[in-house]
Amino acid sequence: RTKRSSQRTLPLRIESKPRATIFINDVRAGETPLLNRQLTVGRTYRIRVERAGYRTRRETIIPSGTAPIRRSYVLERKR
Numbered sequence: 001r002t003k004r005s006s007q008r009t010l011p012l013r014i015e016s017k018p019r020a021t022i023f024i025n026d027v028r029a030g031e032t033p034l035l036n037r038q039l040t041v042g043r044t045y046r047i048r049v050e051r052a053g054y055r056t057r058r059e060t061i062i063p064s065g066t067a068p069i070r071r072s073y074v075l076e077r078k079r
Contacts (some may be wrong), residue, residue, distance in 0.1 A: 009038040010063045016073040020051040039063045049073050 014022055016032040023029060025046050029037060032049070039045055041063045049057040054075040063069060 006042040009037075010041060010066070011068045012037045012039050012048070012061075012063075012071075013068065014047070014071045014073070016049055016051075016057075016075060018051060018075060020054070020073070022076060023048040023050070024039070039069065041059045047071070049075065051075055053078055 011070065012034070013036065014034040019032050019072060021028065021031055021070055022034050023046075024037070026048070039061070043063070045061045045063070047059045047061055054077055057073045059071065061071075
């Protein structure tokens, strides 16, 4: 078997104010809101939320359980 077809995934939803660009494991995933991006349970994901003129937000997520993953960020302006 090359890959397990039974690997569980959970949906990820990310919102931000103001709108921003989302990177997952340093790969551009799109703009907010990001809806129903599937993440494999048990794997580690590095989330980065950026917008020019605002402080970048970073978070590491390891999906577990069965509930969807929801994140909401309020970005702070750089001084």
